[in-house]
Amino acid sequence: MTTAVSPDSSTPFDAVADAMNDFVAGHDPRGRVLAGSDEESMARFCYVLALYETQARAGRVPSRLDRLSSSSSVDEHLGFVDEAEVADLSALGQAFVDAYRGEFYQPVTANPRFALSRQLGGADGDLIVNGCLVDLKTTTDLSMARRVGYQLVGYLLADTDDEHRIGRVGFYLARPAAS
Numbered sequence: 001m002t003t004a005v006s007p008d009s010s011t012p013f014d015a016v017a018d019a020m021n022d023f024v025a026g027h028d029p030r031g032r033v034l035a036g037s038d039e040e041s042m043a044r045f046c047y048v049l050a051l052y053e054t055q056a057r058a059g060r061v062p063s064r065l066d067r068l069s070s071s072s073s074v075d076e077h078l079g080f081v082d083e084a085e086v087a088d089l090s091a092l093g094q095a096f097v098d099a100y101r102g103e104f105y106q107p108v109t110a111n112p113r114f115a116l117s118r119q120l121g122g123a124d125g126d127l128i129v130n131g132c133l134v135d136l137k138t139t140t141d142l143s144m145a146r147r148v149g150y151q152l153v154g155y156l157l158a159d160t161d162d163e164h165r166i167g168r169v170g171f172y173l174a175r176p177a178a179s
Contacts, residue, residue, distance in 0.1 A: 012065075012072060013052045019074045020045040031104035033094050043089035044078040057122070092138070092174050106130035114158035125155050132168040140175050 023045060033039055051065050064080055109128040117123050127134045133155060135148055152169040159166060 012068065012070060012077065013049075015074050016045065016048050016052070016077050020049065031097070031101060033090070033097050039090050039093070040086050041078070043086045043093070044081045046089055047081045047085055048077045096172075096174065103129055109164065112155075112164055114155060115160040115163065116158035120154075120158055123155065123158060128164050128166060131165055132170055133164070133166045134169075135171040136174060137171055138174045142173075145171075 023041060027034055027038055027042070029042055034042055048065075051063055054061065055063060055065065067080065068076060106129050108130075110126075112125045112128050112133075114120075114123070114125075125133050126136045133152060135152055137144070137148065148171050152171070156166060156169065
């Protein structure tokens with residue numbers, strides 16, 4: 001897949017985000033797993049953008065992004081995601097589609113911010129699906145359940161203006177605990 005860098009892209013992140021937006025517009029992945037190499041491309045985009053999100057949230061931390069220069073192409077970004085990472089993300093996506101296919105056309109807010117988010121250092125949720133605040137976890141360590149519960153309650157309290165009208169909370173464990 002050859003992806004041109006948009007002239008409007010001012011940073012490598014912008015270039016990758018613009019290319020992903022173009023990819024999504026051309027493939028409409030809503031509610032399904034894409035076929036073959038298209039799903040692999042989607043997984044690569046998601047992986048690279050997750051690395052950028054980590055940088056944005058945690059500040060300058062060592063990252064595989066450090067291997068790239070400011071002039072690295074979108075293809076160079078996508079190329080450093082290895083096959084095992086692509087397979088892992090694709091499997092997580094397939095499991096989610098299988099489990100929640102019926103929810104895909106419900107009202108969704110991704111990365112909701114709350115009235116007190118700024119005061120809490122930028123805290124935002126993962127998803128609100130049809131009035132349910134959902135925290136997504138990819139860990140197999142279930143000892144974090146109490147902390148996740150506190151986190152969700154914190155988000156509810158941070159929504160002081162009730163903008164999101166959250167009526168339920170829950171979390172989605174993408175990887176079942178090893179038995």
